[in-house]
Amino acid sequence: MSAPDSARWADIAFEDRMSTVEFRVGERAHISVDSEVCRSCTTRACVTACPADLFAPTADGGILFNYEQCFECGTCYQVCDAEGAITWTYPDGGHGVVFRQG
Known part of the structure; x- marks a missing residue:
């Protein structure tokens, strides 16, 4: 990130940054x-x-995931070391996260 970009974002609150996301x-x-794989x-x-x-542990040892506000970064898939626990694909065409100019 160049200096002008980092300076531009330095004073913007997280909520204001999120207002540029749809x-x-x-x-x-x-x-x-x-969740069965996640229990172990x-x-x-x-x-x-x-x-x-967007991930929350459940009382029974599983994991609950809410995809509605996912950034599609793939971090969850990359850090998970339990085979078959997370299946990640791109959203169907026209859906998913859209970043707009603020």
């Missing part, structure tokens, strides 16, 4: 989580790594 929610979730996970890396804070 989520076009599709009917099909582009990420699915297999000890790290819960997806919960702490997701920048949108």
Whole structure:
């Protein structure tokens, strides 16, 4: 990031930055989580790594995921070390996150 860009964003609150993001929610979730696989996970890396804070542990040891405000960064898929726990695909055409100029 160049100096002018970093200076431009330095004084902007997170809420103001998020106002430049639109989520076009599709009917099909582009990420699915297999709670049965997650029950044996000890790290819960997806919960702490997701920048949108969309993963939540459930009382029965599983993981709940809400895809509606996903940034589509793939962080959850990259940090998960439990095979088959997270299935990640791109949203259907015309859906997903849209970044606008602020």
